[in-house]
Amino acid sequence: MATIEYSLQELMKIDGAIGCCLVDYESGMVLGKAGGGLDLDLAAAGNTEVVRAKMKTAKSLNLKDKIEDILITLSTQLHIIRPTAQHDGLFIYLALDKEKANLALARRKCNGVEKVLDL
DSSP states (O other), X not given: OBOHHHHHHHHHTSTTEEEEEEEETTTTEEEEEEEOSSOHHHHHHHHHHHHXXXXXXXXXXXXXXXXXXXXXXXXXXXXXXXXXSSSTTEEEEEEEETTTOOHHHHHHHHHHHHHHBOO
């Protein structure tokens, strides 16, 4: 099992990692953050709204499936939002430099970090 700080530092080892945080999407509160290059508190608040909207839409559509991650692609960055399966109400947010990052490896790393995250 891994602490929040250790887990976020593991995410920052991903090629192209800019910043990451663990967020409570009920409150929008950041539980931990690492890296920089963008305002992670502001990103957490904005992405809280994204997660809430997607959860509400999935419920309205009566989907019997879980959201693994939400990907936002920008011209120079990739943003991964991963609701945690083992800790209801939380999500991992990871921002990556699009030219340096490998999306598949980053998604696998997020999945691995999420599985061992201990609160």
